[in-house]
Amino acid sequence: MVATIRLKFIGFALLLCCTLVACKKKNRETAIEQGTFKVLSYNVYEGFSGDAVKKQGFKKWIDTMKPDVIALQEMKGFTKAGLQNFAVEMGYNYTLMWHEAGLPVALVSKYPITEIKTVPSNLHLIQAKVLDYNFFVIHLSPLTYEIRKAEMEIILARTQGIPKTEKILMMGDFNNMSPQDASFYNTTAKMDLVRASELSNPGTKILNNGQIDYTTIQNITDEGFYDTWKIFRSNYEKSAPTKLRTHNNFTRIDYIFMNKAILNYYKDSYLVKDAYTDYMSDHYPMVLILKK
Numbered sequence: 001m002v003a004t005i006r007l008k009f010i011g012f013a014l015l016l017c018c019t020l021v022a023c024k025k026k027n028r029e030t031a032i033e034q035g036t037f038k039v040l041s042y043n044v045y046e047g048f049s050g051d052a053v054k055k056q057g058f059k060k061w062i063d064t065m066k067p068d069v070i071a072l073q074e075m076k077g078f079t080k081a082g083l084q085n086f087a088v089e090m091g092y093n094y095t096l097m098w099h100e101a102g103l104p105v106a107l108v109s110k111y112p113i114t115e116i117k118t119v120p121s122n123l124h125l126i127q128a129k130v131l132d133y134n135f136f137v138i139h140l141s142p143l144t145y146e147i148r149k150a151e152m153e154i155i156l157a158r159t160q161g162i163p164k165t166e167k168i169l170m171m172g173d174f175n176n177m178s179p180q181d182a183s184f185y186n187t188t189a190k191m192d193l194v195r196a197s198e199l200s201n202p203g204t205k206i207l208n209n210g211q212i213d214y215t216t217i218q219n220i221t222d223e224g225f226y227d228t229w230k231i232f233r234s235n236y237e238k239s240a241p242t243k244l245r246t247h248n249n250f251t252r253i254d255y256i257f258m259n260k261a262i263l264n265y266y267k268d269s270y271l272v273k274d275a276y277t278d279y280m281s282d283h284y285p286m287v288l289i290l291k292k
Contacts, residue, residue, distance in 0.1 A: 042285035047076035144205035
C-alpha cells in the first residue's frame with residue numbers, strides 16, 4: 001500500500017514537473033513573440049485576382065504568419081470599406097488605402113495608424129505611422145526605369161523631411177532590380193530574357209543603353225537606407241516569378257528597406273516560399289522581424 005502511494009506521488013511529481021517545464025517553454029515563446037515587431041509585405045496580384053477562394057486562403061495563411069503589420073500592393077477591386085471588413089475578419093482593426101481605382105496599395109495593422117499623409121493621385125504610395133515607425137508602402141511603375149526613378153525621387157524627398165533619429169521603413173514592389181544583385185543578372189542568358197521581355201511588352205523599359213538600369217534602387221541606398229534582405233546575405237534569391245508563371249525571367253524586385261535608426265533592432269528578414277505563396281500571386285511576400 002505504501003509503495004503504491006509512493007509510486008502515485010512520484011508520478012504526480014513528474015507530471016507536475018513536465019507541466020511546469022511546458023508552461024515555462026510556452027511563456028518563453030510568448031515572451032519572444034511579444035518582444036518582436038513583424039512586418040509582411042505582399043504584392044497580391046490584382047487583388048487576389050478577384051478570387052473569393054484565394055481571399056479565404058489568405059486569411060487562413062495570415063493566421064499562421066501572425067504579422068503585426070501587413071503592407072499590400074495591387075489591391076485591385078477593393079474599396080476602403082471592403083478592406084476594413086477584410087482586415088477585421090483577420091483580426092486587424094486598422095486599415096489605410098488612399099485610392100480605390102487601379103492597383104492601390106494598402107496598410108493593415110494591429111496598432112493604430114497615425115500621422116497619415118496625403119499622396120498624389122498618380123502615385124501608388126502610403127505614408128503613415130504605426131507605433132514609432134514611419135511606414136512607406138510603395139508600388140513603383142512597371143513601365144520604365146525613368147518613371148520609377150522620378151516616383152522614387154518624390155518618395156525620398158518625403159523621407160528627407162523626417163528626422164534621421166526616427167525609424168523609417170519603406171516596402172513593396174519596386175519593379176526595379178538592385179545593383180547589389182548585378183553579378184547574378186550579368187549573364188548572357190539573363191540579359192537575353194530581359195531583352196525579350198522588353199520586346200514582348202511594348203512600353204516597358206528596363207535597359208539603359210543595353211544595360212539594366214539600377215538607378216532607382218541605388219538612389220535609395222545612397223540615401224542611407226538598408227536593403228534588409230541583403231544585410232547578412234551575399235547570395236541571390238528571386239522574389240518573382242512564383243510557380244504561377246512559366247517564364248524564367250527571375251528578379252528580386254520586392255524589398256523592405258530600413259534606415260540607420262532601426263539597425264540595432266534588426267532580427268531577421270526573408271522571402272516566404274511555401275505551398276500557398278507558390279501559386280497565390282506572381283510575387284513572393286517578404287517578412288521583416290524587428291526587436292522591440
